[in-house]
Amino acid sequence: xxEHPDWVRRMNLxxxxxxxxxxxxxxxADELLALARSSTGLDDVGEDLGDGVGGWEEAYRVSMAxxxxxxxxxxxxxxxxxGEVLRNLQTRLRLVEHWKRTxxxxxxxxxxxxxxxGAPRTGTTILFELMAENPALRAPxxxxxxxPLPIDGDPVELAECEQELWAxxxxxxxxxxxxxxxxxxxxxxxxxxxxxxxxxxxxxxxPSFDAWTAGxxxxxxxxxxxxxxxxxxxHQRAQHHEGARPTWLLKSPGHAATITQLLERYPDAxxxxxxxxxxxxxxxxxxxxxxxxxxxxxxxxxxxxxxxxAFAFRFMLEHTIxxxxxxxxxxxxxxxxxxxxLMADPVTTIRRAHDHLGLPFAxxxxxxxxxxxxxxPRGKHGVHRYDPAELGIDQASVRDDYAAYMDFYxxxxxxxx
Numbered sequence: 001x002x003e004h005p006d007w008v009r010r011m012n013l014x015x016x017x018x019x020x021x022x023x024x025x026x027x028x029a030d031e032l033l034a035l036a037r038s039s040t041g042l043d044d045v046g047e048d049l050g051d052g053v054g055g056w057e058e059a060y061r062v063s064m065a066x067x068x069x070x071x072x073x074x075x076x077x078x079x080x081x082x083g084e085v086l087r088n089l090q091t092r093l094r095l096v097e098h099w100k101r102t103x104x105x106x107x108x109x110x111x112x113x114x115x116x117x118g119a120p121r122t123g124t125t126i127l128f129e130l131m132a133e134n135p136a137l138r139a140p141x142x143x144x145x146x147x148p149l150p151i152d153g154d155p156v157e158l159a160e161c162e163q164e165l166w167a168x169x170x171x172x173x174x175x176x177x178x179x180x181x182x183x184x185x186x187x188x189x190x191x192x193x194x195x196x197x198x199x200x201x202x203x204x205x206x207p208s209f210d211a212w213t214a215g216x217x218x219x220x221x222x223x224x225x226x227x228x229x230x231x232x233x234x235h236q237r238a239q240h241h242e243g244a245r246p247t248w249l250l251k252s253p254g255h256a257a258t259i260t261q262l263l264e265r266y267p268d269a270x271x272x273x274x275x276x277x278x279x280x281x282x283x284x285x286x287x288x289x290x291x292x293x294x295x296x297x298x299x300x301x302x303x304x305x306x307x308x309x310a311f312a313f314r315f316m317l318e319h320t321i322x323x324x325x326x327x328x329x330x331x332x333x334x335x336x337x338x339x340x341x342l343m344a345d346p347v348t349t350i351r352r353a354h355d356h357l358g359l360p361f362a363x364x365x366x367x368x369x370x371x372x373x374x375x376x377p378r379g380k381h382g383v384h385r386y387d388p389a390e391l392g393i394d395q396a397s398v399r400d401d402y403a404a405y406m407d408f409y410x411x412x413x414x415x416x417x
Contacts, residue, residue: 072299
């Protein structure tokens with residue numbers, strides 16, 4: 001059920017009490033960009049980052065206007081948004097300056113990165129965390145996604161406001177998806193440096209922005225940014241003499257929709273693809289998406305998310321099948337992990353994926369997986385409860401719609417519909 005804690009409800013009442021949240025927390029694009037520039041003493045936002053696509057500032061302005069007018073933000077949502085936008089603007093300005101002053105950053109080679117693919121709620125998050133325990137792999141940490149360069153203060157502590165706060169605003173969120181500054185961070189968090197990135201589309205309804213993107217290349221600049229961000233972290237590691245170049249471990253649901261462009265940027269990329277009964281994950285991700293939007297807005301209709309998520313992930317999963325059949329994704333560069341196998345025998349399942357991709361599985365890594373799971377048992381933060389019918393979902397119909405996906409990967413229902 002979508003209900004606010006009393007402190008959030010009371011805070012939000014300040015908006016109607018004064019005639020609107022915009023009178024208390026402004027989201028004007030010009031004002032925020034000017035504030036970011038004056039607070040950092042920097043001006044260059046890196047309009048095209050050298051990819052020739054451009055359009056960063058126009059995307060930012062269209063997105064801000066759309067979020068302000070169309071996302072139905074409550075007061076707490078406006079405050080979070082202002083904080084996220086300002087921090088991202090400041091970080092982008094600092095990064096662009098860093099790349100100009102330290103051009104060697106852009107000489108870093110990102111070699112054979114490993115991407116975890118799969119719909120949310122199919123085990124992608126716990127797999128990400130467990131694979132990050134392998135010392136041969138390097139995942140960006142959540143705090144690094146927000147503060148990749150040195151700043152005043154403890155960057156881990158400063159990242160709490162964009163990590164732990166979500167569950168404070170809506171406590172059931174903790175049982176759905178744990179956010180914490182020291183956990184591995186998904187790509188969408190650092191891709192928020194561009195408003196064409198998935199962070200903004202996940203958290204905000206932006207119909208006019210979505211219309212603006214039609215016919216525009218919004219993917220190339222995102223993967224340019226993606227590579228530059230990894231180069232930045234990698235170069236800092238090298239400067240601190242922290243050993244050999246890492247193999248990056250990365251994860252974000254949006255990558256499944258843009259695999260072709262991802263492979264253009266990282267032609268030697270490898271993939272771990274998670275799978276689960278769609279009747280389970282579609283309802284679960286629909287509830288997660290409704291909750292994420294509710295953290296910022298009261299204008300949320302849970303019934304709309306079920307059909308939307310069912311269509312979106314069916315398209316992405318079938319697209320991935322097409323890419324495998326055509327050889328765009330070579331079979332020796334993609335390992336399949338079934339949710340039921342991962343839950344039943346995580347060490348063997350993860351070892352099998354490593355072997356398939358030629359990744360080292362060091363002595364002691366299996367014990368590290370077991371210890372991690374013992375410290376973080378399933379349900380540690382509560383149980384994610386939802387009613388598929390309240391999300392516009394009929395489980396039997398979902399399985400019918402996903403029959404091609406279930407057949408290709410040999411997925412069996414987890415329980416009767």
